């Protein structure tokens with residue numbers, strides 16, 4: 001009975017896949033007591049009458065039962081509210097992060113590659129890594145002044161030809177840079193790609209263009225959206241829209257109860273009041289313009305144009321500015337160190353007027369103090 005003493009950590013590292021052991025977990029900083037402008041959340045509460053209706057719905061929810069595994073009414077509500085072309089369907093995910101994972105699982109044949117642009121949403125690369133899918137990141141343009149983070153079409157088309165990716169993710173607008181690529185370029189990518197192209201429209205409510213109207217034109221196109229940035233981040237609901245031929249196959253991989261009872265009920269209710277959320281998005285777009293202008297007036301700041309609910313900006317010492325803001329009670333996202341092109345870059349989510357003003361005042365103070 002002499003069991004060899006082993007630690008849980010040596011067991012875990014001996015037994016788990018290398019891809020998992022090599023990962024750095026997605027870090028979510030503690031935001032208690034801070035003005036939270038780090039995660040692209042909608043800062044507004046819902047109108048009180050709507051909250052009361054939601055309270056009743058939640059109070060009456062049958063949480064002792066499994067959720068509807070195929071909430072047809074909710075899916076129809078999504079198709080109608082967002083004006084999906086006829087013949088197109090949706091597949092629901094527990095946030096769109098889950099859908100990225102599902103796509104990687106489905107498309108990861110031996111040797112298959114996932115392609116995206118760099119810098120972009122970190123979950124594409126992270127999910128490729130842990131599902132063991134080959135990842136190809138094509139750099140966006142850099143050191144081109146106002147053209148920073150624009151598509152490098154020559155390199156992108158070359159990489160598509162060379163790598164033959166079976167799955168391409170294009171964030172439209174891009175995160176964390178905020179820009180919307182020219183739609184003609186995105187079309188050229190879809191036409192050149194031998195595989196599936198997923199246009200990720202997480203920020204659709206703040207952007208001036210969408211690929212949903214083009215779904216019927218391209219057999220290799222899916223559009224992915226989430227309700228997180230629109231004001232439902234806590235509910236976790238995203239969807240893929242497109243042809244049934246794709247979605248029917250992907251359905252087989254979806255875990256049957258991935259969207260919970262409360263999410264189904266509350267999202268259904270909120271979609272019936274989509275106008276309220278879109279109005280909040282309009283306010284955020286106006287405040288984004290104001291914040292862009294204010295940032296542009298600070299000479300030590302280089303701010304980039306955005307069609308999302310955040311702004312990317314560069315300073316001379318991002319770590320110091322990030323720390324200074326935090327000391328003054330404002331939490332934004334420090335992108336320094338995340339990607340070489342994002343050296344000294346910070347990303348601020350557009351908050352309420354008052355939050356934005358506090359942020360700008362804190363930023364001015366921080367920069368003056370460090371100058």
Ligand SMILES: *Cc1c(COP(=O)(O)O)cnc(C)c1O
Nearest residue numbers: 095096097121175202226228238
């Ligand atoms: C936030 C974000 C997502 C993920 O959203 P979920 O909350 O998982 O639905 C996906 N893509 C991009 C580009 C994002 O910025």
